[in-house]
Amino acid sequence: MYRKKQKEKRNKIIIICILIFCLITGFIINVVITDRNLTIFEKTIKDSVLTVQKVLAFPIDFVVNKINENNGKNKMYEKYNDLENQVKENEKYKVENEELKKQLSDMKELLNINDTIAEYTYLNANVINRNLDYWNDTIVINKGEHDGITKDMPVVIGTNLIGKVISTTTFNSTVRLITATDVVDKISVKIKNGDNYVYGILNGYNKENDTYTIEGISQNIKIENESIVTTTGMGDIFPSGIVIGKITGINTDTFDLSNVLEMKSDVNFDNINYVTVLRRNI
C-alpha cells in the first residue's frame, strides 16, 4: 500500500515536471520569436523610446551628414559627368520603357496576371536602428502602420531586394534582411539563362564570402556567371521581377545531383541608410 502511494506520488512528480518543461519550452519559443505581432502596449513603448532616440541622435546625424556632404563635394565634378551620361542614357530607356509597359499590360491582360512589381507603390524610409543582436540581421525604419506598412511587405534599395517587414508599430517597422541566416525563410528565385528562366530557391547566406546559395537547380542546365537573379513572385510575399543579385559561382551539391549556385548582391548590407518599401496597390 505504502509502495503504491510512493509510486503514484513519483508519477505525479514526473508528470508535473514534464508539464513544467513543456510550458517553459513553449514560453521560450514564444518569447524568442521576433516576427510576431506586437501588442498595443509594446507598440506604444517602442514608438515612444524610438522617438526619444531620434531626437537624441539628431546632433550626431547632423555632424555625420555634414561630413558626408563635405566628402561628396570633393567628388562633385566626377558625379556631374556621371549624371550627364546617365541622363543621355535615360532618354533611350524612357522610350524603351514606354514600349515595354504597353507590351506588359497587353500580356497581363492576355494571361490574367496581377502580381508584378508594377502593382506596387514605393515608400521611402530612413533606417533608425540596426540590430543590436549579433545573430538576427534586422533594421528598424521610420515608417509604420500610419504610412500604410504592414507585415511581410518587401523592402528594396534601388531595384535590389534587401528583406521584408517582420513587425510594425504605428510609426516604425522592423525589417529582416535577406542576409539573416534563418533557414525557415526561403525565397523562390529565377535566373535569367539566355531567353529562358531557371527556377531555384535562395537558401542561406555565407557571411565570410558575402555570397548567397541558390539550390534546387538541375545539373543538366548550364548557367553562366553574371546571370541576373530575380524573385519569381511565388509565395505571395515578394512580387515577381525584383533583382536580388548576380551569379558568381557554380558548384554541385554533395551528392553530385544538382547545381548549387553562388550569388552576390549589389547592395552593401553594411551601409544601409535609406530603403524603399513596396506597398501593394489595392
Add this chain to the structure above:
Amino acid sequence: MIVLITMISFFLDGILSRYILPNSLFLPLFTIVSLVIIYPYFNNDNFRYFKFIAIIGLLYDITYYNTLFYNFFIFLMLGFIIGLINYLLSNNIYTNILMTVASIVTYRTITFLTIIIFKTHSYSLYELLQSIYRSLILNIIYCLIIYIITEFYSKKNKILRSK
C-alpha cells in the same frame, strides 16, 4: 545618477548601431556595461537592483528585439552574476572589467544557445567566439570611461556606494 547612466547607455546602443558595422571589432553592448557600473549605487539593496534591471531588460526587449521577457530573464541572470562577483570581490576598476567580460560572455552565450535551440539557425562555435571578442574591446573601454566618471562624480558629491 543610476537612471542617467542606464538611459545614456541604452540610447547609445541604439544610435551607434547605425554607424558601427555589424562585422566590426567594436560592437556596443553599453546597457549591459551599465548594469555592472550601477550595482554599487544600490548599496547592497539587491531587490531594488533586480527590480530596476528587470524593467531595463523589458524595455530592451520591446525596443530593440521585438521579444517579450527574453532580455528580461537574461538581464536578471547577469544581475545575479554581477551581484555574486561583487559579493566575492571588492568593487574596483579591475573587478568592473572582470564583470563586464563575464556579462558579455554570458550574454552572447545565452543568446547563441537560444537561437541554436529554438530558432533553427545554423551557427558554428567559431561565430560565438567571434561575437564575443568583437564585443569586448569597445565595451571595456566604455566601462573604464564610465567607471572613472562615476567614481569622480560620486566622490565629489559624496554619493554613497558599496565597496
